[in-house]
Amino acid sequence: MTQVNNGVASSITRKQPLWLLAEVTYRCPLHCAFCYNPTDYDKHTQNELSTEQWVQALRDARKMGAIQLGISGGEPLLRDDIEEIVAEAHKLGYYSNLITSGVGLTEKRIQAFKEGGLDHIQLSMHDITEEINNFITNTSTFKLKQKVAAMIKGHGYPMVLNVVIHRYNIGHMKEILEMADALGADYIELANTQYYGWSLVNRSQLMPTKEQIDEAERITNEFREKVGSKMKIFFVVPDYFNDRPKKCMNGWGEVFMIVTANGDVLPCHSARSLLGLEFPNVRENGLEWAWNESPAFNKYRGTEWMKEPCRSCDEKEKDLGGCRCQSYLLTGDAEAADPVCTKSPHRHLIDEAIADAQNPQLREQPIIFRNDKNSRKYVEGDKERIEQFHALP
Amino acid sequence: MSTIQTTDIYALALHHRFQWEEAQQSYVILFPEGMVKLHGGAGEVIKRVNGKATVGEIVADLKAAFSEAEDIESDIFGMFDLAVGKAWLRKVN
Numbered sequence: 001m002t003q004v005n006n007g008v009a010s011s012i013t014r015k016q017p018l019w020l021l022a023e024v025t026y027r028c029p030l031h032c033a034f035c036y037n038p039t040d041y042d043k044h045t046q047n048e049l050s051t052e053q054w055v056q057a058l059r060d061a062r063k064m065g066a067i068q069l070g071i072s073g074g075e076p077l078l079r080d081d082i083e084e085i086v087a088e089a090h091k092l093g094y095y096s097n098l099i100t101s102g103v104g105l106t107e108k109r110i111q112a113f114k115e116g117g118l119d120h121i122q123l124s125m126h127d128i129t130e131e132i133n134n135f136i137t138n139t140s141t142f143k144l145k146q147k148v149a150a151m152i153k154g155h156g157y158p159m160v161l162n163v164v165i166h167r168y169n170i171g172h173m174k175e176i177l178e179m180a181d182a183l184g185a186d187y188i189e190l191a192n193t194q195y196y197g198w199s200l201v202n203r204s205q206l207m208p209t210k211e212q213i214d215e216a217e218r219i220t221n222e223f224r225e226k227v228g229s230k231m232k233i234f235f236v237v238p239d240y241f242n243d244r245p246k247k248c249m250n251g252w253g254e255v256f257m258i259v260t261a262n263g264d265v266l267p268c269h270s271a272r273s274l275l276g277l278e279f280p281n282v283r284e285n286g287l288e289w290a291w292n293e294s295p296a297f298n299k300y301r302g303t304e305w306m307k308e309p310c311r312s313c314d315e316k317e318k319d320l321g322g323c324r325c326q327s328y329l330l331t332g333d334a335e336a337a338d339p340v341c342t343k344s345p346h347r348h349l350i351d352e353a354i355a356d357a358q359n360p361q362l363r364e365q366p367i368i369f370r371n372d373k374n375s376r377k378y379v380e381g382d383k384e385r386i387e388q389f390h391a392l393p
Numbered sequence: 394m395s396t397i398q399t400t401d402i403y404a405l406a407l408h409h410r411f412q413w414e415e416a417q418q419s420y421v422i423l424f425p426e427g428m429v430k431l432h433g434g435a436g437e438v439i440k441r442v443n444g445k446a447t448v449g450e451i452v453a454d455l456k457a458a459f460s461e462a463e464d465i466e467s468d469i470f471g472m473f474d475l476a477v478g479k480a481w482l483r484k485v486n
Contacts, residue, residue, distance in 0.1 A: 016417070067421065068427075095428070119410070120428075121426070158407070186425070228478050234426075
């Protein structure tokens, strides 16, 4: 996830929440198999923050130094107050980004966003084929996305595309890049699936092979040379196939802050999967306390919390021990080294996951799509499901 | 060697924004999915890039504004090289 900020954050003052992600709702018309949202999101759909609470959060975060704002979800356009939120963000001086599936974007709304000062729109695309788009999102949204892309361009917005890469579209890399070029993309992020939330549940069904990833990267590099600087292409390398973990979120509580639909304040998207850790909520203590004082935000800052093999590792500052959520989800211990690291005693869990993705029995299991019905099952059977994650996602 | 000419005119690249950040006490350039913090002199250079002033005029203006600083011309050209290379600026003339 360090690629998210193009690697420039290292030159930026530390310990300010420069990036604020507002996950304004978990409701979503799409049902993507790779969604990183919590599997139990259904318990956060009835208690969303009000417009006034969002405006207050934007003001407070801006005072603390937040400047890049992502408005995400779920599908943010399912709320009818995004226009107000966007206008307030602009007034406060944020560089704002609407992260959307495109469902619900109309001429009227995009006009209002433009007038309100929204800086850009990031549109998710899934494949060049209608079949795969509709399969992986469990919807019929292919044609709509093409239409929305044209609308975004037509309103003078930069074309910023995000394509999550998995087994079902990785073979179409060249065609996906050509599609982006044809749509006039200024930026495209090819985000190899990382395994959290729903994508962890569907890991064996989504994960491509190492050979497929290498080939995809080769095609991407070739394309990058061809198009030159007119399109910025980011290829987010999947950590499972690396020897060292990612410096997740550029460090816990270093530059990223997320406010979720129900007001929880998190240092990363999936932090609530760390059971036993209590996160602050804007309804109670406010953002400043959350960022500076809350036990949750201080828990994994820096390197003091580390155990072996991280504690004495000469690379510990480089990756800060990787991702706490990944450690917890796979080993049951958030303070363990990220199992991606070959120095971790748990690396075999990653190798087994890679092997599982080639196991015909596992890879052919039906995908569990992200939808309210499935989410309610996770809410009801929380504990049981989480134990299942550890054994066999 | 710099490819920047004194007669060149630059503007901020499309979809990029330049602003003072109180919390960081510095100028920043913002763009989709990223930002850069500009330390002292770099911010002073970009602040003067407006799609009208030539590089030569910007150099003269900075020399006047920072008369005590020595040999800043090569630093200014270096900053233009970097900013053009990173596509933060676009050439308008």
